[in-house]
Amino acid sequence: MAEFIVHQFPCLSDNYGLLVHDPATGDTASIDTPEAGPIMAALAEKGWTLTHILNTHHHGDHTGGNMALKEATGCKIIGPHGGGIPGIDQAVAEGDIVNFGSFTAKIIETPGHTLDHIIFWFEDQNTAFVGDTLFALGCGRVFEGTFDQMWASLAKVKALPPETVIYCAHEYTTANANFALSVDPDNQALKARTKKIAALRDAGKPTVPTILAVELETNPFLRPDDPGLQQAVGLAGAPISEVFAEVRRRKDNF
Ligand code: ZN
Ligand code: FE
Numbered sequence: 001m002a003e004f005i006v007h008q009f010p011c012l013s014d015n016y017g018l019l020v021h022d023p024a025t026g027d028t029a030s031i032d033t034p035e036a037g038p039i040m041a042a043l044a045e046k047g048w049t050l051t052h053i054l055n056t057h058h059h060g061d062h063t064g065g066n067m068a069l070k071e072a073t074g075c076k077i078i079g080p081h082g083g084g085i086p087g088i089d090q091a092v093a094e095g096d097i098v099n100f101g102s103f104t105a106k107i108i109e110t111p112g113h114t115l116d117h118i119i120f121w122f123e124d125q126n127t128a129f130v131g132d133t134l135f136a137l138g139c140g141r142v143f144e145g146t147f148d149q150m151w152a153s154l155a156k157v158k159a160l161p162p163e164t165v166i167y168c169a170h171e172y173t174t175a176n177a178n179f180a181l182s183v184d185p186d187n188q189a190l191k192a193r194t195k196k197i198a199a200l201r202d203a204g205k206p207t208v209p210t211i212l213a214v215e216l217e218t219n220p221f222l223r224p225d226d227p228g229l230q231q232a233v234g235l236a237g238a239p240i241s242e243v244f245a246e247v248r249r250r251k252d253n254f
Pocket of ligand 1: 057059062113132
């Protein structure tokens with residue numbers, strides 16, 4: 001099985017830059033482009049040449065470096081259809097297969113945060129690049145879609161194999177943990193994880209990537225079907241999408 005190397009580094013105030021490198025072909029993809037400078041520096045540090053940009057959605061902190069990087073490297077830009085991706089060469093949609101180096105990614109559309117949001121799922125490498133759809137202990141704010149759409153998108157993520165390694169685009173985990181405890185106060189796994197997160201952040205270490213199985217146990221946005229969480233937000237037995245919407249609204253006002 002072909003394996004890739006992922007290099008993660010901070011960009012902007014709380015984004016992560018992600019370079020995915022294929023040692024067999026030399027191909028290297030940037031997952032989103034928060035800013036060109038740190039991405040160019042990371043490429044130089046690794047001695048890698050950028051061949052692809054894989055964009056998850058149109059927001060500036062995910063596409064801001066597209067044009068400068070394309071100009072500098074001639075890389076190919078692959079991203080969602082919808083017209084919002086600067087310099088796009090290949091627009092993709094639900095179920096499409098993207099080829100990059102020795103690897104193939106399946107495209108999963110996850111509208112909600114934006115209408116154009118997609119996830120790149122590398123099934124054989126057991127890895128998903130989820131942008132601003134799911135975060136460690138959180139999920140993206142619902143800007144363009146509806147709560148129902150966002151819940152349907154998260155349900156797709158929930159259905160991936162539990163061992164999937166999840167790379168999200170931001171380090172929001174400490175704030176997310178504080179909120180998660182407010183709606184899921186009796187969740188022992190969440191309490192234990194919160195301690196681990198505090199230790200990681202105190203040591204200046206990232207909490208990303210995460211593992212889907214861990215999120216399933218502790219992320220309130222994946223747990224609106226949990227009776228304890230439903231009780232805690234006053235919606236025992238309510239439709240799951242309604243519970244999700246309530247949790248998301250509470251987070252917006254937390
Ligand atoms: Zn975004
Ligand atoms: Fe973002």
